[in-house]
Amino acid sequence: MKLQALFEKNIKINFPFLIGEKLLIACSGGLDSVVLTHLMKQLECEIALAHCNFSLRGKESDGDEMFVIGLAKSLEIPVFAETFDTKKFAEEHKISTQMAARDLRYNWFAEILKDFKYDYLLTAHHLDDDLETFFINLTRGTGLNGLTGIPKENNKIIRPLLKFSRQEILQYAETNNFKWREDSSNQKTDYLRNKLRLEVLPKFKETNESILKNFQKTQQNLQASQNLIDDYMGLVFKLVISGGSNSYKINIQKLKELPNTDALLYELLHGFGFTEWDDVSNLLDAQTGKMVFSKTHQLLKNRDELILTEISDENISEEFLVPKTGITSPINLKIETSKYIGETEKNLIYIASEKLKFPLKLRKWRSGDSFQPFGMKGKKKLSKFFKDEKIPLTEKEKIWLLLIDDQVVWVIGHRMDDRFKVTENTSEILKISYLKNN
Amino acid sequence: MKLQALFEKNIKINFPFLIGEKLLIACSGGLDSVVLTHLMKQLECEIALAHCNFSLRGKESDGDEMFVIGLAKSLEIPVFAETFDTKKFAEEHKISTQMAARDLRYNWFAEILKDFKYDYLLTAHHLDDDLETFFINLTRGTGLNGLTGIPKENNKIIRPLLKFSRQEILQYAETNNFKWREDSSNQKTDYLRNKLRLEVLPKFKETNESILKNFQKTQQNLQASQNLIDDYMGLVFKLVISGGSNSYKINIQKLKELPNTDALLYELLHGFGFTEWDDVSNLLDAQTGKMVFSKTHQLLKNRDELILTEISDENISEEFLVPKTGITSPINLKIETSKYIGETEKNLIYIASEKLKFPLKLRKWRSGDSFQPFGMKGKKKLSKFFKDEKIPLTEKEKIWLLLIDDQVVWVIGHRMDDRFKVTENTSEILKISYLKNN
Structure with missing residues (x-):
């Protein structure tokens, strides 16, 4: 049977609810999404394209956008296109470019679905994508859930090409003389996926003629197991x-x-x-x-x-200001100037006043916090510090930090930060004591 | 930690019951089983070696046997060695050479365990074997059970090297100047395993430094899922x-x-x-x-x-002889010579006498049976024939075959075999009718 017929059958059996609906197709302009667009165009649905220009490949990105707009025009369907500054977003949120592109794209799609009352988003993931994802998870270590595959249906996101191989899709496109854009970044950005796609999986596929079919069956079996669990x-x-x-x-x-x-x-x-x-x-x-x-x-x-x-976000983010004089809350710190440096104890530190900037901040520690323990050169994660110090879980939960902005000054009751210690240049010494008030 | 120490720790934690027992080690003379032998020799167990000579590689096989006998002698431990005619066994039982070797070896090991009162059999399967098996099952299509790995403990068979990689084992052998035999057939006999070992897995392992460790963790997770099911x-x-x-x-x-x-x-x-x-x-x-x-x-x-x-075996294998004259049992066939060819019906066939050899055989059909349906050139599996003919399950169960040796002459009540039809050279025509007697 030809891909068009198989595709229509797949829709009738697995996604009958799509018929007659308003559907948004995520279209990069690449082979898979172009084929999905043509296939969907022949069904009785109201379709539109949505294209993200991630500004990652200069003119090539703009070319992709123009291509998708042209495709929509030739098929006489609406098109949404949006340009994103992906690099900036990635930097701002301290995430990888790939993660940034993913977040931007799905957020924007969700907006269109809502604002323009589209019923579902369709993406062009296919069986080879699924196999790659299986292998990616396998290289990283995973469990049953990581091997059951990309869901063909997940909330409002539908993946109607998931049954079909890249080969079938390519053949259909060539037979029908479709045009599409090759993404040059396929060869570069995702090291792991490309290593698998170009080196591992071709050899793997050579081992058995019906390997993709067998893989599909395997995933169905694994999904059945997951369902039982x-x-x-x-x-x-x-x-x-x-x-x-x-x-x-x-x-x-x-x-x-x-x-x-x-x-x-x-x-x-x-x-x-x-x-x-x-x-x-x-x-x-x-x-x-x-x-x-x-x-x-x-x-x-x-x-x-x-x-x-x-x-709760409240708990985790609650921060308290610590003035130079007066009462501190919720824990009781006593801050006073000192003429000399005494012995630093767990609940008592001497600190260089000129390095501080009042008001200081007080909050519970968070995973991810780090500091430079007194007497040490380098930084250390607090979680590691607590582990090395063998601080029991019950106590860890109660530990407060004294900070300037996000810089730890004192892990209260445990260790001060080396960067704030008194040196020979210190003009004013502050003595801070932790007075346990419970 | 060195392999010896890690191995001992593994025994103490996972196989404490081995200490002080009588243990038989399956030893081919290859790297893995030689290392296992040396490792076990240093524990407080009574060990012996068992070596199968499968006579598949002529002098090389005999060389392996001599090597293992020599190894046992140098370590002052008992050795069992047995020679098998694997090819003959495979032909007799109509199984692959590999399956034959497997059957022969495990049957023989079980005998030694019983006759010489050994408590456990140890085999040298390691982590790379496990990974290969995972991939083999994956290429063929599998389910959760096919991905949880080789069991480290299965009845009386223990695999104490399963945590360790081929690399670790090789390194240990080289450091200690062990000698072992290279099996030239590793490069030849098992196409799929070798394809994976030589082409797919090396590339797969390059994707992630800790891939074997991650794989081990994955298998533990999958096993945990299987346990819940x-x-x-x-x-x-x-x-x-x-x-x-x-x-x-x-x-x-x-x-x-x-x-x-x-x-x-x-x-x-x-x-x-x-x-x-x-x-x-x-x-x-x-x-x-x-x-x-x-x-x-x-x-x-x-x-x-x-x-x-x-x-029951009785039912499934029961065969009945069909003489040229007289009563047939358990179903009633009437065999007579005929001067002409009449219309072949479901319950009546005309057949070339010179192609038959009495007594014929009568038995129920078995999955795996095939024949050349009347009017067709090629062979067809009976299961496929029944499916194509849309024969209901209830009826399928009752179908009898008329055979010469293992060649189907007639799927009684359905279709005769093309090879036995009357031709212009036929000198005697037999008419066989199926008289339903219930």
Whole structure:
């Protein structure tokens, strides 16, 4: 059967809800999205193209944009085109160019869907993309979920070409004399994907004639396995979890009665950003009060329960100003000038006044914070520092920082930052004491 | 840490039960099994070597055997060596040389374990073997179970090198100046494994420094997922299955109330050799009496149940002789000479006598059988023929074949084989009728 017929069959069977709807097609101008556009044009849908110009390849990027606009014109369909300063966005958000392009593109698509009342976004991912993603995850280490493939349907994003290979798509395009744009960056930007695409996968495909078909079947089987795990976790959830909305309580007793407790803990909690699974697992037998943190959640051992709570943005970002004189809150610091340098203790530091800029700031530490521990040359992550100092989890949670802007001055109760120490040039010495007020 | 220390740690943590036991090491004389032998020699176990000479590489095979005997002598440990006629065994059992070698070797090892009271068999499979097996299964299409890896422990077979890479093993052997035999057939016999080993995996490994470590982690995660499915299936089994020993009954009603019914059916039944999963799945809504077969089992729809029964060896292999004259059993065939060719019907054929050789044979058809349908040039699998002819499952089960040796003469009640038709050279025509006697 020809691709057009197979494609229509695929739509009828797997995406019948698309027929008659308003559909936005993400169109780069490359082979895959151009073929998707032509295929969709022949169905009874109201389609439009959306093209992102990421300004990453100068004239070539502009050429792609012009091409897509021309394609839309020749097919007499609407087109949306937008130019982004991807490099700037990446720098501002401290993410890779690739991540930036991804964020920009999906955010913009979502806006169009909403503003112009399109029902679905269609992307041109195909079977070879899926195979590449499988291999990418495999090289990095993954689990069942990382091997089940790109979803053919995910919220409002539909991928109707996912069943078809690059080869089939190319052949269809050549037979029909379609024009498309070659993206020169395919050869450059994504080292891993290109290494796989150009060196590993061609050899892999040579091993078996029906390898792509077999791969598709494998992914269906893996998805079926994942579905069973999800069903099982539904039962386990009912059995061991209480609470909801703001916090979940896991009944440790009931959880331990089930086999493969650690795997269950992983399935229950991996959506909440935890990464230190040994710590999570140890919590089951830890003393009441012990905690483990992810970036967004905390897990507290409390008698026979683990209590999962979201760390609210408020909590995590709450900052307090510390004036040079007067009361500090929420913890009690006493700041005074000193004529001499005494012994620095855990709860007492001597510091060079000229290096400070009041008001200082007070907040809890966050993962990602780092400082230059007193007596050391280089910087150290706080998480590493706490680990090396063998500071228990319960205590870690309570640790406050004294800062200038985002620069740590003192890990209160533990260690000051070397950059603020008193030197022979210091004209005014400040003595800061931490007066525990609870 | 050096390999020796890592290996000992691995034994202590994962295989503490080996210490002090009588252990048989499968030793080909190649790098991996030689290293395993040296590593085990340093532990407090009573070890012996077992070497199979498969007679596949002439003098080289004999050289391997002499080498292993020499190794055992130098280490002052017992050695078992046996020579097999692998090619003959393969021909006799109609299996590949590789399968033959595998069967011979594991059967022989099991005998030694039993006769000489060894506690475990140790094989030298390592992490790269595991990665190769993962890829082999992937090329063929597989599921979760095919991706969880070679078991490090399986009954009496232990694989204590599975954590270690070929590179680590080679380095250890070179550092210690071990001698071993290179197997020239590594380069030849197993096309797929060698293609992966020599072309695909080296490129794959270049993508990430810690790829083998990541792969190990991936397999652990997949195994954890498989464990959860097994736990879930334990619950499902209790809920929907009754009976036992000779036959299981699956309660269709209860099964259908659970989500992902097809995936559950697969998990419940895939151990019984079924391959036509659509047929199995359709059975849920079929009429009472419909059946699906695997090579070893039948699944019968009976009201609100699926009944799984083993097909006994007796049934499946029972063959009956058909003399040229007299009564045939268990079905009633009438054989007579004929002066003319009449119309061939479903239950009546005309056949060239000189091509037959009495007694003929009568047996039920088996999956794997094929014949040359009357009027066709090429051969066709019976399973394909039945499918094309749209023969219902219930009927398929009852179909008998008339054969000369293993050559199909007539698919009784359906189609004769083209090779036995009457031609202008035929001197005697036989008319065979199938008289339904039930």
